[in-house]
Amino acid sequence: MKKTPAVIEAATGRLRPILMTSLAMSLGALPLALSLGDASTSRIPLGLVIVGGVVFSLILTLYVLPAIYSYMSTKKHINEEI
Helix, strand or coil: CCHHHHHHHHHHHHHHHHHHHHHHHHHHHHHHHCCCCCCHHHCHHHHHHHHHHHHHHHHHHHHHHHHHHHHHHHHHHHHHHC
C-alpha cells in the first residue's frame, strides 16, 4: 500500500476512538472549568488546563503526528535510494 493512502486509512480508523476519548475527557472537565460558587477561583485554572491540554493532544494526534510521520518516511526513502 502506498504511504499516503495508508496514513489516511490509519487516521480514519483511529478517529472515532481518539475523538470519543478526548470528548469524554473534555466534557468531564468542563464543569470544573466553568465552575461557579465560593471557591471556584482556585478550580477554574485547573479545568482550563485539562480541557486545553486534551484539545491540544487531540489536534497533535490527528493532524500533526501523521504529517510528521509522512515527512520522515519520505526522508528515509530518499536516504535509502542514495
